[in-house]
Structures are given as structure tokens and as C-alpha cells.
Amino acid sequence: MKIVIIGAGEIGYDLASVLSQEKHDVIVLDRDKQALERVVANLDVLCFEGNATSAKDLVDAGVKDADILIAVTSIDEVNMIASMMSNRLGAEMVIARVRSDELSRPNAPLKSTDLGIDVLIHPERSAALEIVRLIKRASASDLVNLADGRMQMIGLRIGKDSPLVGKTLVEYAEDFSDITFRVVAISRKGLTIIPSGSVRIQAYDQLFLMAKTETIPAVIKTTGKPDVEINRIMIAGGTPIGAMIARILCQEEKKWNIKLIEPDQDTAIELAEELKDVLVLNGNPTNPDLLATEGITDTDAFISVTDDEESNIISCLMAKHLEVQKTVALVSKSDYIPLSQTIGLDAAVNKKSAASNEIHRHVRGGRVISVTALQGIKAEVIELQAAPKSKVVKKPIQKIRFPDGCVVGGILSNGSTDIATGQSQIKPNDRVIIFCLPEAVDKVTSLFN
Incomplete structure (x- = not known):
């Protein structure tokens, strides 16, 4: 896809980095020469120095032929004007970051669609909601809602006195066989591990566990942490x-x-x-x-x-x-x-990162329902829908050749949610939650198409 990103700040840079790795044709437009020099020095993308509110500069940057236009400068008004002009010039999809909640209020005189914006990103609200979720789960360092809130992924730091220190993941699961959960990733001394059952838990590991939302308090107790x-x-x-x-x-x-x-x-x-x-x-x-x-x-x-x-x-x-x-x-x-x-x-x-996650979901499209990049760990949580004739349906998960660096966490099928095991089968149109390293994302996504 041809993607034009307006704004070479932190969000624009992060998106350009990820999207260029996925072999998209990426063009970055910004009037800040230093910001563009950073992009040129580190990323394999095209850069264009220009004004986002100039029709001529937008045309020169290739907005007319863009599959997606992403406006993520630090100024709301620039993003809104650039979005409106890009929509008129022919960009197929327009995504804009707007800090103010004026456009999303129920009684707003102007809607985002009036300005040619297909997808409105509100990073402040996303961050506020994430903080509120963390307050409600006091023991968790990370918390991601999945499957429309029916499942959650939490990050828990293992203290040196935790009863889990020294146990393998198989032993951990056996000790708490009455609770259904899955360890989907471990962050250890700056390294990200997509674990197998033989991996031993060490002090100060950060475990990322997935379970049904109502089971999360019981899962937290298994680590020796009270859910305060x-x-x-x-x-x-x-x-x-x-x-x-x-x-x-x-x-x-x-x-x-x-x-x-x-x-x-x-x-x-x-x-x-x-x-x-x-x-x-x-x-x-x-x-x-x-x-x-x-x-x-x-x-x-x-x-x-x-x-x-x-x-x-x-x-x-x-x-x-x-x-x-x-x-x-x-x-x-x-x-x-x-x-x-x-x-x-x-x-x-x-x-x-909240804004990047929301934008990335719309860029990936296809069978992708949601994408969440976990903070402080090099892994992504992807929610995919299985196409009726895809390679993953009608066979046990253990017989599917998933790429290295990924693990299936849960399955949402006909309204029921289940933590995945090797015997679980994915049916057509099931929603499947997968944890994987960035380099495995495209390979996993292609299996579901």
C-alpha cells in the first residue's frame, strides 16, 4: 500500500518504522528539516519537506494516489486541515490524530466525517482509559482488554520471594490446574521470550498472562501478589x-x-x-x-x-x-x-503508543480486528478472524505450522471465550488472539486470510 504520513514526530516516526518493515510504500511529509533527517538516516522511506496545509505540497507528496493518509502532527488544526484537503485530493482513507475531544462529543456541531476524517485517533483518552484499567488491577504493570473485554492480558512482575521462582511453566500450570490461564510472553533483563513449557520462571521476570476477565484476580494470587x-x-x-x-x-x-x-x-x-x-x-x-x-x-x-x-x-x-x-x-x-x-x-x-496501536489496526485491515504493541516488551497482541478457507481452520492448533516467535492465547467462538490449548480447533470466522514477535506478524496474518 502507498501510505503518506504527515508529521515526523514520535508517532510518525514509529509508524513509518513499522510500516516500512512491512514493505509498504511510505512517504513522510514534514516542514521540520531536522525531524526528516532523523527519518532518512534510520528508515527506508521517502521524505518530503513541505507544509501539510499546502495543496501543492500534498500533491507533490503523492496524496492523490495514497491508499492511506495519516495526519499525526502535534497540532490539531494542521491535522484537520491536512485531512480535509487530502480527502478532497483523492486519498482513499484518512486517519487523523486529534487531541481535543470536541469532534467526538455527542452534541458536537461538526463530526470528524465533515472534515474528511475516516478514523479519529484520540491518544489522551486512550492513555486515560489505560491508566484507569491499571488502577482497577492494582497488581498489574500492564493490562490489555481482549475479545470485547471478555479476556484480559496482564503483566505481573515476579518478586524474589514469589512461590513461582524456579518453577517451569508446565509445573506452574499443574500446580494451579483449577485455573485456566496461559503465560504468553516473558520479559527478562530486557529480552522478550515467547516461552515453551520448559522455561523456568526467574526472580524479577515480568510474566504476561492471559485469562478470562473474571479469572484474573485468581491468576494474580498465584504469583504471590494480593490484588489490592x-x-x-x-x-x-x-x-x-x-x-x-x-x-x-x-x-x-x-x-x-x-x-x-x-x-x-x-x-x-x-x-x-x-x-x-x-x-x-x-x-x-x-x-x-x-x-x-x-x-x-x-x-x-x-x-x-x-x-x-x-x-x-x-x-x-x-x-x-x-x-x-x-x-x-x-x-x-x-x-x-x-x-x-x-x-x-x-x-x-x-x-x-496508544495512538500508534489504533492507527496500526486500521492500516493492517483484512482479517485483523485489533493490534496492540506491548510497552516495554518487543511483542504484539493481534486479534484475527479466521477466513472460512484459511489454513488454520478445522484442525488442532498443535498441527498448524505457526511461524517461530508466536503463541495462540485464546479463541472467541460463537460468543464463548476459551484459553487455547494444543487440542483446540479454530472454526471459520472464529476470533483468535495471538502473541508474537514483530517479525512474525505478517506470516501469522497471512495464515488467517
């Missing part, structure tokens, strides 16, 4: 993400005790007027005295989502030092994510 209930939450930063987290939690049936700290006085006043069930404080969320005064030692979860990612990390480390049970930091540099747990954070969320 969170009631009192402190949010550092009244940014769009911080405000969105507070709104989402306030809409829940459960009544949370929420404090939000915002350094800008005007923003704090606005949020206090809007969020009636949240105690909004005006102050510096990295100030230890303020945190102590406001009772951080009695807080169950501390979420730092300011615009300064170093401050997010430092304030979460401070909270962890004060024995807060769950800390979540918003980071923008993907390189920080593998380090987050090493230095003591419970979880790190990257809003750019």
Missing part, C-alpha cells in the same frame, strides 16, 4: 489526561476518594468548578511538603500525568518511597518504559 483494592487516589497534573482520568472515575458506580494537584491557579479553579466530586488543589505536585500535608502516606494510588515526564517519574518514585501501593507515570519517551519498573515504578503509560 484501591480507594484513595491522588492525581498530579490537571492536564487533559489528568482531568479525563478524574472524569472517568467520577462516572463509575464506585465512589473514589480523589485529590487532584494542579500548579496553574486558573486551571485548578476551572477543574474545581467542573469536578464537584474531586478535591482540586493548587500547588506543585513534586513538592514533598505539599504531598505530605495532603496525606500521600494514606493514598492507595498516585498517578502523575504532568507535561514534564521527568517530574512524573520523580514524583512517582517519591510516592513509592512513602509506600504508596500503586504508582503510574505518564512518559513520552518510549525508551523510559523498560526502565520504569527497574527503578521502582509500578507502571508507565505512553500516550503515543
Whole structure:
């Protein structure tokens, strides 16, 4: 496919990297010469220096013949204008990243389709929802909803005192044969392992396990971690993400005790007027005295989502030092994510990866229902639908020649969900959840067509 990406920032670069590896014809358009030089130096893609709101530059970049146009600059207005012009010029599908939720509100005077946008990506909302899910599963470092929420994949870090240390995955499964789950990946000292049954669990491994949603609490207990209930939450930063987290939690049936700290006085006043069930404080969320005064030692979860990612990390480390049970930091540099747990954070969320995952699903198309790149680990979770005449149907999974570096996690068939075993059979139109290394994605996808 011919894909034009407008914006050579973190999201644009990440998408160009992945899509070029998948042999798509990728063109990157940006007016920032330095950003384009980085792309040229590292990726096998075409680059074009130009203005995204110029019809001439869009035509010169090949938008007229594009199968997909992806607008992911840091400015909403540029993305919207570029999308509208690209749609008029003939791009078959237009995907745009828009930070503001104005276009997605029910009573919005303008819809995304009015601007020629086929798919609207809202990374702030995706990140906020991910943080809320992590708060609800306090022991998890990662959490991905699968099969319309009927299954979940969680990441759990194994402590040195865990009863699982030294056991093989076969022994682990045998010890808890009354619980249906599957270990689908292990992150160990920066390496990603798609495991076999003979792999032994080591201290400080990060296990990625999959199970039905209602079984997840029992799975967490097997690792020696209690699934702690969170009631009192402190949010550092009244940014769009911080405000969105507070709104989402306030809409829940459960009544949370929420404090939000915002350094800008005007923003704090606005949020206090809007969020009636949240105690909004005006102050510096990295100030230890303020945190102590406001009772951080009695807080169950501390979420730092300011615009300064170093401050997010430092304030979460401070909270962890004060024995807060769950800390979540918003980071923008993907390189920080593998380090987050090493230095003591419970979880790190990257809003750019949330946007990349959503865009990638639409780019892959075909039998692909969803694609999720796991943070801090080189593996992807893919949800595929089996074509009636594909190579994977009507035979046990153990007899299918899947490429190296992938494992089948679960099957959704006629409304029922099951964790996959070697004897499981995939029927036509079943949805199958597969965990695999990036280099195996295309081979796996082709088996389902």
C-alpha cells in the first residue's frame, strides 16, 4: 500500500518504522528539516519537506494516489486541515490524530466525517482509559482488554520471594490446574521470550498472562501478589489526561476518594468548578511538603500525568518511597518504559503508543480486528478472524505450522471465550488472539486470510 504520513514526530516516526518493515510504500511529509533527517538516516522511506496545509505540497507528496493518509502532527488544526484537503485530493482513507475531544462529543456541531476524517485517533483518552484499567488491577504493570473485554492480558512482575521462582511453566500450570490461564510472553533483563513449557520462571521476570476477565484476580494470587483494592487516589497534573482520568472515575458506580494537584491557579479553579466530586488543589505536585500535608502516606494510588515526564517519574518514585501501593507515570519517551519498573515504578503509560496501536489496526485491515504493541516488551497482541478457507481452520492448533516467535492465547467462538490449548480447533470466522514477535506478524496474518 502507498501510505503518506504527515508529521515526523514520535508517532510518525514509529509508524513509518513499522510500516516500512512491512514493505509498504511510505512517504513522510514534514516542514521540520531536522525531524526528516532523523527519518532518512534510520528508515527506508521517502521524505518530503513541505507544509501539510499546502495543496501543492500534498500533491507533490503523492496524496492523490495514497491508499492511506495519516495526519499525526502535534497540532490539531494542521491535522484537520491536512485531512480535509487530502480527502478532497483523492486519498482513499484518512486517519487523523486529534487531541481535543470536541469532534467526538455527542452534541458536537461538526463530526470528524465533515472534515474528511475516516478514523479519529484520540491518544489522551486512550492513555486515560489505560491508566484507569491499571488502577482497577492494582497488581498489574500492564493490562490489555481482549475479545470485547471478555479476556484480559496482564503483566505481573515476579518478586524474589514469589512461590513461582524456579518453577517451569508446565509445573506452574499443574500446580494451579483449577485455573485456566496461559503465560504468553516473558520479559527478562530486557529480552522478550515467547516461552515453551520448559522455561523456568526467574526472580524479577515480568510474566504476561492471559485469562478470562473474571479469572484474573485468581491468576494474580498465584504469583504471590494480593490484588489490592484501591480507594484513595491522588492525581498530579490537571492536564487533559489528568482531568479525563478524574472524569472517568467520577462516572463509575464506585465512589473514589480523589485529590487532584494542579500548579496553574486558573486551571485548578476551572477543574474545581467542573469536578464537584474531586478535591482540586493548587500547588506543585513534586513538592514533598505539599504531598505530605495532603496525606500521600494514606493514598492507595498516585498517578502523575504532568507535561514534564521527568517530574512524573520523580514524583512517582517519591510516592513509592512513602509506600504508596500503586504508582503510574505518564512518559513520552518510549525508551523510559523498560526502565520504569527497574527503578521502582509500578507502571508507565505512553500516550503515543496508544495512538500508534489504533492507527496500526486500521492500516493492517483484512482479517485483523485489533493490534496492540506491548510497552516495554518487543511483542504484539493481534486479534484475527479466521477466513472460512484459511489454513488454520478445522484442525488442532498443535498441527498448524505457526511461524517461530508466536503463541495462540485464546479463541472467541460463537460468543464463548476459551484459553487455547494444543487440542483446540479454530472454526471459520472464529476470533483468535495471538502473541508474537514483530517479525512474525505478517506470516501469522497471512495464515488467517
